[in-house]
Amino acid sequence: MPKNSKTSLIQTIASQAYQTFHNGASSGFGENNVFLEHQAVLVTLLSKITAADLNIASPKKVSRKSAEAPVTYMHICETDAFSMGVFLLKPGASIPLHDHPGMNGMLKVLYGKVNIRCYDKLEIAVGADAKDESQFEPPQGDAVSRAVLRTSGQFTVQSAPCVLSPAKDNLHEIDAVDGPAAFLDILAPPYDPNDGRDCHYYKVLQTVGRKEQGSEDEVWLVEIPQPDDFWCGGEPYPGPNVSV
Structure with a gap:
């Protein structure tokens, strides 16, 4: 059998992602045992992927001119089920x-x-908590939400994939630490503004505090336009072909 006939790991991941997410509304996946089994297989596969598998390497020299995008994206594939x-x-x-919104996601450094x-x-209305000790008055007319910081940590190539769902860890921010970084990203289903899945940006207005010892930090968030210092450029994907 020719060597190049072997299925690449990224193709196996794409096929498993389709099998995991193709059955419809992601909001119902969390309680579905079949979905959880497929998701566990996908997480295991993602844990094995490396930059070399995608013909990607950390740049030895990185230019950071002001006109260049701080973040670039290599598109691999997209279906109705995932991107x-x-x-x-x-x-x-x-x-x-x-x-x-309404999406599952996985991220592997x-x-x-x-x-x-x-x-x-x-799920709390602004001003509904009479015992709120923050004494914070949200700006009138702004889209302000109460939120909780669920997780915060650093991820490297040795780390397990970061997994989000429609109900948990759904909002996140990602910072490169000590140099350039890259990660494989799966979203299911893909963003689609026409189907209620548009991307919204937020900033933390104020930390409310913790309701009890050992609980997560609660914060007030306000929806903002896409920040002026963030935009995403594009680069060709150099890895193995993927079809789903």
Whole structure:
């Protein structure tokens, strides 16, 4: 059998991603045992992927001219069920706090180190908590939400994939640490503004505090336009062909 007939790992990941996510509304996946089994297989496969598998290497020299995009994206494939690609972050670059409405996601670092902070919105109306000790008055007319910081930590090539769902860790921000970084990204289903899955950006207005010892930090978030210092460029994907 010719050597090039062997299925690449990224093709296997794409096929497993389709099998995991193709059955419809992601909001119902969390309680579905079949989905969880498929998702576990996908996480295991993602844990094995390396930059070399995609013909990607950490740049030895990184130009950071002001006119260049701080983040670039390599598109690998997209179906109605999921999209997959690679994000490359220049040193000091950040992907601002943003959401993934009704979407599942997975992120696996290929090189470098990133810090990821994940938040969840809380189902609480502004001003509804009479015992709120923050004494914070949200700006009138702004889209303000109460949220909780669920997780915060650094991820490297040795780390397990970061996994988000429609209900947990859905909002996150990603910062490159100590140099350039890259990660493989899967979103299911893909962003689609026409189907209620548009990307929204946020900033933390104020930390509310913790309700009790050991609980997560609660914050106020305000929706903002895409920050002026963040935009995403494009680069060709140099890895094995993928078809789904």
